[in-house]
Amino acid sequence: MSFPSEVVTHAKLRLTAVPGLDKPAAIITLDNGFDHTKPNTMGPGGLASLNAAIDEALAAQPAFVAVTGKPYIFCVGADITGIPAVTERSQAAEIEALGHQVYAKLRTAPVPTFAFVNGAAMGGGLELALHCQYRTLSAGAAALSLPEVSLGLIPGWGGSQLLPNLIGVVGAAQVIVQNPLMMNKQLRPKQAVELGIADALFEPADFLERSLLWAASVVTGQTTVERPEIDRDMWDAVVYFARTELDSKIHGASPAATKALDLLALAKDGVTEAGFAAEREAATDLIMSDELRAGIYSFDLVQRRAKRPAGAPDRSLARDVGKVGVVGAGLMASQLALLFARRLEVPVVITDLDQERVDKGLAYVQAEIAKSVAKGRLTELKAAKLRTLVTGTVDKAAGFADADFVIEAVFEELGVKKKVWAEIEEIVSPETILATNTSSLSVSAMGADLKHPERLVGFHFFNPVAVMPLLEIIRAEHTNDVTLATAFALGKQLKKSCVLVKDAPAFVFNRILTRFFGEIYNAIDLGTPLEVANTALDPLGLPMRPLELLQLVGPAVAAHVGKTMHVAYPERFKVSPSMEKIVAAGQPLLVDDEINPAVVELLAGGQTPLTSDEVRERALAALAEEIRIMLDEGVVADSADIDLCLILGGGWPFWLGGITPYLDRTGVSEKVTGRRFAPAGVATLPA
Numbered sequence: 001m002s003f004p005s006e007v008v009t010h011a012k013l014r015l016t017a018v019p020g021l022d023k024p025a026a027i028i029t030l031d032n033g034f035d036h037t038k039p040n041t042m043g044p045g046g047l048a049s050l051n052a053a054i055d056e057a058l059a060a061q062p063a064f065v066a067v068t069g070k071p072y073i074f075c076v077g078a079d080i081t082g083i084p085a086v087t088e089r090s091q092a093a094e095i096e097a098l099g100h101q102v103y104a105k106l107r108t109a110p111v112p113t114f115a116f117v118n119g120a121a122m123g124g125g126l127e128l129a130l131h132c133q134y135r136t137l138s139a140g141a142a143a144l145s146l147p148e149v150s151l152g153l154i155p156g157w158g159g160s161q162l163l164p165n166l167i168g169v170v171g172a173a174q175v176i177v178q179n180p181l182m183m184n185k186q187l188r189p190k191q192a193v194e195l196g197i198a199d200a201l202f203e204p205a206d207f208l209e210r211s212l213l214w215a216a217s218v219v220t221g222q223t224t225v226e227r228p229e230i231d232r233d234m235w236d237a238v239v240y241f242a243r244t245e246l247d248s249k250i251h252g253a254s255p256a257a258t259k260a261l262d263l264l265a266l267a268k269d270g271v272t273e274a275g276f277a278a279e280r281e282a283a284t285d286l287i288m289s290d291e292l293r294a295g296i297y298s299f300d301l302v303q304r305r306a307k308r309p310a311g312a313p314d315r316s317l318a319r320d321v322g323k324v325g326v327v328g329a330g331l332m333a334s335q336l337a338l339l340f341a342r343r344l345e346v347p348v349v350i351t352d353l354d355q356e357r358v359d360k361g362l363a364y365v366q367a368e369i370a371k372s373v374a375k376g377r378l379t380e381l382k383a384a385k386l387r388t389l390v391t392g393t394v395d396k397a398a399g400f401a402d403a404d405f406v407i408e409a410v411f412e413e414l415g416v417k418k419k420v421w422a423e424i425e426e427i428v429s430p431e432t433i434l435a436t437n438t439s440s441l442s443v444s445a446m447g448a449d450l451k452h453p454e455r456l457v458g459f460h461f462f463n464p465v466a467v468m469p470l471l472e473i474i475r476a477e478h479t480n481d482v483t484l485a486t487a488f489a490l491g492k493q494l495k496k497s498c499v500l501v502k503d504a505p506a507f508v509f510n511r512i513l514t515r516f517f518g519e520i521y522n523a524i525d526l527g528t529p530l531e532v533a534n535t536a537l538d539p540l541g542l543p544m545r546p547l548e549l550l551q552l553v554g555p556a557v558a559a560h561v562g563k564t565m566h567v568a569y570p571e572r573f574k575v576s577p578s579m580e581k582i583v584a585a586g587q588p589l590l591v592d593d594e595i596n597p598a599v600v601e602l603l604a605g606g607q608t609p610l611t612s613d614e615v616r617e618r619a620l621a622a623l624a625e626e627i628r629i630m631l632d633e634g635v636v637a638d639s640a641d642i643d644l645c646l647i648l649g650g651g652w653p654f655w656l657g658g659i660t661p662y663l664d665r666t667g668v669s670e671k672v673t674g675r676r677f678a679p680a681g682v683a684t685l686p687a
Helices: 044-059 080-085 089-107 124-131 159-167 169-178 189-195 204-220 235-250 255-269 273-287 290-303 331-344 355-374 380-389 396-400 414-425 481-493 509-525 530-535 546-553 555-568 577-585 597-602 612-633 639-650 660-665 668-673
Strands: 010-016 025-031 065-069 073-075 113-117 120-122 134-138 200-202 324-327 348-351 390-392 405-408 433-436 456-461 470-475 497-502
Touching: 010 044, 025 044, 025 204, 044 065, 044 089, 065 073, 065 124, 065 204, 073 124, 080 290, 089 124, 089 273, 113 124, 113 204, 120 124, 124 159, 134 189, 134 204, 159 169, 159 255, 159 273, 169 235, 169 255, 189 200, 200 204, 235 255, 255 273, 255 290, 273 290, 290 639, 290 660, 324 331, 324 396, 324 414, 331 348, 331 355, 331 380, 331 390, 331 456, 331 481, 348 355, 348 396, 355 380, 355 390, 380 390, 396 414, 405 414, 414 433, 433 481, 456 481, 470 481, 470 639, 481 497, 497 639, 509 530, 509 546, 509 555, 509 577, 509 612, 509 639, 530 546, 530 612, 546 555, 555 577, 577 597, 612 639, 612 660, 612 668, 639 660, 660 668
Parallel strands: 025 065, 065 113, 073 120, 113 134, 134 200, 324 348, 324 405, 348 390, 405 433, 433 456, 470 497
Antiparallel strands: 010 025, 456 470
C-alpha cells in the first residue's frame, strides 16, 4: 500500500559517541526535508524508511537506540491525506498492521530505546514515542496529544494500550477521549511529565545533548527511572464513569469515542497482543467510515483553508496598526482590549460613558493578566508590559486622535452604533480603520452616514474572545480593499481564523444557528415537551443542547437576533411566543443541569406536539435550505466556509464535517434542495 500524495518522512541514522559509554549510540532523526511549517508525518513510505533505519541501527549493536525529529517537530502522526484513497478494507488493515509491526521493534528491542521528543508529537508520532522504553521531552514542544477521536478515529498504532499501562486509565482517558473532544486540547510539556508520559524534561537550547547524557546515565545504571504502580482496582469504575460522561456530552454520536473507551477497558489486563489486535480491528473499521472522511475534511479546512481565507485581498495593501481604540468597557470590549494588547503589543485605549465603567473594564483586564501570571502563562515582565499598554479614558478625543484602528463593542442597536461612529469619525484621521463587532446588524447601514464609509468593516468575534478561533470579517457595501486587507492582517496577528462574509443579516454562524434552533423553539410552540425538543439533536453530538446554549447566550440576546432575522426574512424566521415568554419571565432554563420545572409550566399549552425524529428532521431540513440560500446569495465563497464557521465558531464536531458533508451523506441536501453540497475534498466510500 502506498499513498501517491505522501511527503515521505525519512529516518536518517547516525552512530555517535556518547561520554561514559563504550559503544556508540544509534540516533534516528525523522525529517521530511521541509522546515517546521510542514511537519513530519508517517505514511507507508515513512514507515518503510523507519523500519529500515531501526534494522540497521540494531545490526550495529549500539549502546542504545534513540529516535528524534527535525527542529521543532518530532512527528505529528499518520499521514491522513492518503486515507480518502483507501477504498478497500484490506488496505486499511495493511496500514494498521504496518504501523504496529514497525513500532514494535522499538518496544521489543534487545537494547534500550529512547524517544527524544524535541518538538510537536501528536497521534502516531506520540505513539512512536510510547513504543520506546524511555522518553525525554523538550520544554519547547508546542503540541502534545492523541487527537484521533476528534477526527473520528482512535490511536491505532498501539496508543490505546500503551498509554493506560504507562500512566493509568484516568490520565489515558483524558488524553485519548476527553482532550480531543474539547476542541483538541493539547498537553503542555510540564503536564506531559506530570502525567508520566515523559521521564525527563529539558530546555530546547541543549535538548539533544542533555538527552544523550541522560540516556547514557540510564544505560549505565547511574539513573533509575521509577514509574508508579498502575492502579487496576478502580479501572472498571473509571471507564464506566467516562462512558457516562461521554454519553451526557455527545450522546453516542461518536463511534470513535465509544471504541476508544472499549479499548481502554481491554487495557486493564496489561499490554497484550489481544489488546493490540482489538485496536487494529477497531481502527480498520473506523478508517472505512464516512465519519473519518468528514473528520479529515474538517482537519483540512482548519489547517489549510483557515490559513488562506478565500477572497482576502493582497496582504501588501494592509496598513500598519500602532495603536488601537476600543469603544465600550463591558465584558466583550474588555476582552477585545486584552486580546489586541497581548497579540499586537501596541497601546490600547478603552472608553465608555463614565469613569466608573472605564475603571470596571480596566479592572477586568488587570485581573485577567494576574490570572495568566498565576497559571504560568505570562511572565511578570510580560505582564508588567501589558498593564502599561491598556489604558482607559472618558475623553475619546484625547484617547483616539492618533489611533490607527478603532473597534466598537457597544449595545447591539443600530441607532446607538451609528451615533458612536458619527462621534468617532470627527476625532480620528481619515485613514483610521473602523471596525464593528456587531453580531447581526447591517454594517452597510451602520456606515451609511459616514463621510468615509469605505474604512468601515465588520469584525465579529465569538465569546470567549481569547478562546474561540473564528473571526467573521464582513465586507460592507463600501468597504475598500485597504480596509479589508488590514482587517485580515490584524486577524492573523490576533491568531484568529478569518472568514470573509458578505454583509447579510446575522452573517454566517448566528444566521445558521438562529434558523436551526428556531425549529426547536417552533416545536416547543406546537406543544412538544421541552425534554423531547431539547434532546432531538442528540444524534449529531453537538457541543451543547439547545436550552443549554440558549442559557449561555442569554434568551434576550437570542430573541434580539431572532427578531432581526424575522425582519429580514419573515417567511423563514418566525418570532417564537415561547421565546418571548422565556425572556419576559426571566427564569433560568436549567437548574442543576435539569430543565427548570417553572419553565416547563410556563410553556405548557401547545396542541400539536412533535416526536424527537420529527423535530430533528425539521431542523435539518431548515438547515439545508438556509445554507443553500446563503450560498446562492453569495454570503460566503463556498460551503466549506460555512463548515469552517460552525467548527471554529461553535465547536461543531469534526466527524460531522462541519455540517454539509453530514447533510449530503444522510440525503437531507438532495431531499430539501434537489442537490448535494458536495464540498471539494470530501471523499465518501463507494455505495
